[in-house]
Amino acid sequence: MKLQQATRYAIWAVIELASRPNEQIRAQELAQTYQISQNHLVRILHALTKANIVSSARGPGGGFSFRGNAKRLTLYDIICLFETGWPNEEGQNLQAGNALANELGRVLHEVDRITSATLRSVTVHTIINNARRSSGSHPLSDALSKAS
Amino acid sequence: MRGGTIRSANGPMDATAQPESRAESPNVTVTVADATDLAEIIDLDARIAGYARADFWRDMFRQKATSATLCVVVAKSSGKIVGYVLGEIRSWPVRAPTCGWLYAIGVQKEHRQQKIATALMTELISRFKKNGVGAIRTMIDIDDHLLMSFLRSFGMTAGPFVELEMRVSQP
Numbered sequence: 001m002k003l004q005q006a007t008r009y010a011i012w013a014v015i016e017l018a019s020r021p022n023e024q025i026r027a028q029e030l031a032q033t034y035q036i037s038q039n040h041l042v043r044i045l046h047a048l049t050k051a052n053i054v055s056s057a058r059g060p061g062g063g064f065s066f067r068g069n070a071k072r073l074t075l076y077d078i079i080c081l082f083e084t085g086w087p088n089e090e091g092q093n094l095q096a097g098n099a100l101a102n103e104l105g106r107v108l109h110e111v112d113r114i115t116s117a118t119l120r121s122v123t124v125h126t127i128i129n130n131a132r133r134s135s136g137s138h139p140l141s142d143a144l145s146k147a148s
Numbered sequence: 149m150r151g152g153t154i155r156s157a158n159g160p161m162d163a164t165a166q167p168e169s170r171a172e173s174p175n176v177t178v179t180v181a182d183a184t185d186l187a188e189i190i191d192l193d194a195r196i197a198g199y200a201r202a203d204f205w206r207d208m209f210r211q212k213a214t215s216a217t218l219c220v221v222v223a224k225s226s227g228k229i230v231g232y233v234l235g236e237i238r239s240w241p242v243r244a245p246t247c248g249w250l251y252a253i254g255v256q257k258e259h260r261q262q263k264i265a266t267a268l269m270t271e272l273i274s275r276f277k278k279n280g281v282g283a284i285r286t287m288i289d290i291d292d293h294l295l296m297s298f299l300r301s302f303g304m305t306a307g308p309f310v311e312l313e314m315r316v317s318q319p
Contacts, residue, residue, distance in 0.1 A: 074297070117290045117296065118306065120293040121296035122297070122300055126300045129301065
C-alpha cells in the first residue's frame with residue numbers, strides 16, 4: 001500500500017506524540033527524530049490540530065501534544081485526513097454491466113475490504129504497545145525508524 | 149512454535165485450575181464455567197451476537213465434559229454471568245502445529261470498559277501458554293472492527309492463512 005509522504009509523516013507524528021503523553025514536543029524535535037522537513041511537518045501538525053487529534057501550545061516550553069483517544073484512534077482515521085479520495089474503492093469505480101469488469105471489480109473490492117478492516121482495527125495504542133514489545137527497552141522512535 | 153502433545157493432567161486447561169486473571173472491578177470474578185452456567189451463557193451470547201446459537205454452546209459443553217483441552221471461562225458480577233470466553237487447544241486440517249483457538253469472547257454491554265474482556269482473554273492466553281501452545285488463532289467477522297481492534301491490542305495480527313468460501317446452490 002502506497003501512502004503519500006504527508007500521510008506517513010502524520011502517522012509518525014501522532015504515534016510519537018501519543019507515546020509521550022503529558023509532554024509538549026516541538027516540531028523541530030519531531031522533524032529531527034524522523035529526519036523530515038520541519039516546514040512540511042508543521043503544516044501536517046496544524047492539520048492534525050484542526051482535526052482535534054493534536055493540540056499546540058505557544059511560548060517557552062510549548063509544542064505539540066496528543067489529545068485524542070489512543071485506544072480508539074485508528075490508522076484509518078489518520079489516513080482519511082490526508083489521502084484525498086480515500087478510501088479508494090477501486091472496485092466500485094469500474095464500469096458496471098460487463099461481466100469481466102464486474103469480476104475484476106469484485107476482486108479489487110475484496111482487497112479494499114481487507115485493507116480497510118486492517119486499518120480500521122489498528123489503533124495508535126496498539127502500534128505503540130507492539131513497538132515496545134518488539135523493541136524491548138529501545139525508545140519508540142528507534143523501533144519505528146527501523147520499521148520504516 | 150511448539151506443537152505436538154498437549155499436557156492435560158493438572159494442566160491449566162483442567163477445569164479445577166483456579167483462574168489467575170482479574171477484572172478491573174472488584175465485584176467481578178473470573179471463574180471456570182460449569183454445566184449450570186450453560187443457559188446463562190447461551191442467553192448472554194445471543195444478546196451480544198444478535199442471534200441465538202444454543203446448539204453450538206450445548207455441543208461445546210458436551211465436548212467439554214470429556215475434553216481436557218476445551219475451556220470456558222466466565223466473568224461473574226453479583227453471581228450473574230456478564231462475560232465469557234471459549235477456547236480450545238486443537239490441531240486442524242491445515243498444515244500447522246497444534247495451536248490455541250479462541251472460539252468466542254463476549255461481555256455484556258452494560259459491563260464493558262471494565263477490563264472484563266481483557267481479564268477473560270488474559271486467562272485464556274495464560275491457560276494456553278501453560279499447556280505449551282505456541283500460537284493462538286481465531287476467526288472473526290471482517291467488519292467487526294471493535295473486536296478486531298481488541299484482539300490486536302494483545303498482539304494478534306493477520307496470520308499466514310486466509311479464509312475462503314463459496315456459495316453452493318441448493319438442489
